[in-house]
Amino acid sequence: MNRKAKMLLVLTLVFSLALTACGKAEEKAEQPQKPETSAAQEDPNTVVEVSTVVPSDQYLKFDEGETYDKNAVYDQYEKDIGVKITNKWITDTSQFKEKVKMTIASNDLPDFMPVNATQLKELTEADMIMDLTDIYEQYATDQTKEFFQKDGGMQMKSAMFDGKLMGIPRSSNPLYLQFLYVRTDWLKEMNLPEPKTMDDLMKISEAFSKRTENGKSYGLAVSKDPFNVDTGVTGLRAFLNGYHAYENMWIEDGNGNLVNSDIQPEMKNALAALQDMFKKGLIDPEFAVKDAEKEAELIYNNQIGLVYGASWVPAQLVKGAVKDGKVVQEWGVYPIPSVDGNPALNQIGLGADEYYVVAKQAKHPEGFIKLLNQWIVVDNALDPTEDQKIYMYGKDRKEKGNNYWLLSPVRVGNQTDxxxxxxxxxxADKDESILETADQRTRYGRAMQYLDGDTSLWWEYLISGPNGAFSIVPKVQEEKLYLQNKFYGAPTPTMADREEILKKKRDEVFFKIIMNQVSVDEFDKFAAEWKKLGGDEMTKEVNEWYADHK
Known part of the structure; x- marks a missing residue:
């Protein structure tokens, strides 16, 4: 790419940011020389320093005197692998993604940070990040390399551009399921059945909305970012799945081609149902201006008793469920109910929605790989050493619900479990002999503490216990009650350029439909506009990719 082309790219990205606030890459980094051999390669005792950026997570609680900049976890990384971690900036989790966009736009990257797939492509094309092919080969341990091949290497391939490894997938299990959580004490109180169908859910929702315990109540929790799978206790993605509708997925059309799920007829049906719920007062009329935590206050205050979310949702529900050491809310977890006789399918992706990238100017890219290696060692240690316990529990090495593991700046999850x-x-059997992983041992220990009277760990029992979220997973796996996104390649040119704009337009129209500001038929206009605004070209590019990857 010549200098003129680079400058043109810079101007284009800046203009795009100003118009859409999508934070496209602004400046083009100068071509640095290939990193010199680091001192750490010559002397294993030498400490190297690497910078990153950090979201301040509400679930992380510090020991006295510790902060994001100075804590036992950072100290342990420096002691164990000779990597000193510094934070370029720290911001609230809710602002983190926007801050990353601005960091890219200003070309003020830390040594490494997480980005989404579109940003990975943009940074690669702008030559702002490092080709990790040789560095990964040299510094990644055999355990790390094996770890990333458990899915056949699909996640790693998604980070390849022209044969170059431009990022490391922030790996997770693709089977990232959603569930329905219900106030079971209210079901008993009102003599209502457990939710097995969407019709059951609607009846429960109406009944719950008529409660007057603490003022106006509603049926279903919804917030201003309901289609994000990580939204928490206020998401709608699983609700859509109950109508066989899927959020921004590429699915087969029955003729061997891929189509985008956002514009399919099933989506219109789901939106019509949500609009009907809104008109009946089953959804908080102010949901569009409330973030997940603000909306969740209604749950904690006994005003909402139905929520969709991932397996970790009980860790948020516990804020209302346990008061002064007593369990005051009873919750149950259920599979996603379906609108008809066909089972609802959980939508799943590749298991790699984000990637760690290393800035082109980073002096010690090997430091990032060493952090990656160490996380995989510690997170997969069935019997962690006393020092390894610090990464999970802090300097006292005791499980106390502080979630110290959130301090590790590089975190990847197993692709299977x-x-x-x-x-x-x-x-159920109180039998720890069958446990196979460190994660299982930790969760088992928390559940036993709950059964022994520690109500603060109520949430773990609702996740891992005999009737918890995890107990639903085997049936989903065995009966394949999930639908996986068929497109897992790097964003196509039109996707990189138009997808965020199309999502923004989608959310705008969908919110107006849900809030009964426009007719549900506005969906048809949106679908036609989606095609004209780049959707048709994006579909063409996706199918060209699919033809080579079936």
């Missing part, structure tokens, strides 16, 4: 098959049985 058998928690659903192991944990509910182990906890």
């Amino acid at each position: 058998n928690n659903g098959a192991i944990l509910p049985k182990a906890i």
